[in-house]
Amino acid sequence: MVSPVPSPSPDDLFALRERLDVVDRDLHRLLRERFAIAETIGMTKGPDEPIIRPDREVEVVANRLRLHEGAMPRDTLVHIWRVLIGGACAVQRPYTIHVSGTLEAARYLYGPVTIVRWPTASEALGALADGSGDVAVLSDAERWWDEPVSAHAFARFELTDGTRITLLGGSGVGTSNGPRALAVRNDRLHECDVADLSDEDDILGRFAPSPFTIPVAQ
Numbered sequence: 202m203v204s205p206v207p208s209p210s211p212d213d214l215f216a217l218r219e220r221l222d223v224v225d226r227d228l229h230r231l232l233r234e235r236f237a238i239a240e241t242i243g244m245t246k247g248p249d250e251p252i253i254r255p256d257r258e259v260e261v262v263a264n265r266l267r268l269h270e271g272a273m274p275r276d277t278l279v280h281i282w283r284v285l286i287g288g289a290c291a292v293q294r295p296y297t298i299h300v301s302g303t304l305e306a307a308r309y310l311y312g313p314v315t316i317v318r319w320p321t322a323s324e325a326l327g328a329l330a331d332g333s334g335d336v337a338v339l340s341d342a343e344r345w346w347d348e349p350v351s352a353h354a355f356a357r358f359e360l361t362d363g364t365r366i367t368l369l370g371g372s373g374v375g376t377s378n379g380p381r382a383l384a385v386r387n388d389r390l391h392e393c394d395v396a397d398l399s400d401e402d403d404i405l406g407r408f409a410p411s412p413f414t415i416p417v418a419q
């Protein structure tokens with residue numbers, strides 16, 4: 202339960218800021234603990250195992266959304282946890298996000314990690330080919346599925362302007378062999394062959410929307 206803040210007077214400002222400082226200190230301590238655990242989890246993953254576990258990421262965010270209450274907007278909650286997860290991946294193994302025209306979504310999802318911008322979706326996809334576990338964040342507006350895709354798609358997000366975003370990972374990302382797509386349905390991850398994804402209807406039919414939308418400036 203979130204304890205309510207009583208109606209403030211200007212005189213209360215100092216006291217309220219002191220309360221914030223205490224909360225921030227506790228949050229910081231818990232975040233350091235979360236990152237230490239994530240670092241240890243990374244040590245249990247072998248050098249050839251993928252660091253990024255999309256199904257678990259979906260579960261982590263969905264867990265928080267399910268229990269959410271209070272003044273914090275749900276978009277803020279999701280954004281914070283996406284940044285925590287992006288950072289947790291980075292402390293386990295360095296990786297790069299490749300984007301084409303979707304920088305805003307990539308920053309929202311991953312925060313201050315290394316982002317490389319490519320002129321086209323096919324060039325961003327090409328950058329995944331080395332299988333290092335890098336991730337591409339592509340807008341469906343670019344019809345990236347018109348070309349052969351040798352990567353894993355592991356999440357779809359909808360922007361508030363209606364654009365759909367798909368996350369694709371290099372061959373080290375997924376847990377199966379061959380190009381598989383991963384879709385989120387009912388908070389669980391489902392797989393299908395990326396090679397089978399030939400048109401927009403096909404993609405929309407196979408990927409259920411994720412439990413949140415990414416706000417963009419209108």
Ligand SMILES: O=C(O)C(=O)C[C@]1(C(=O)O)C=C[C@@H](O)C=C1
Nearest residue numbers: 242252253254257258261286289
């Ligand atoms: O559960 C893991 O395997 C983790 O590495 C932790 C964590 C997280 O921050 O919750 C981070 C990266 C993975 O993609 C999934 C989840």
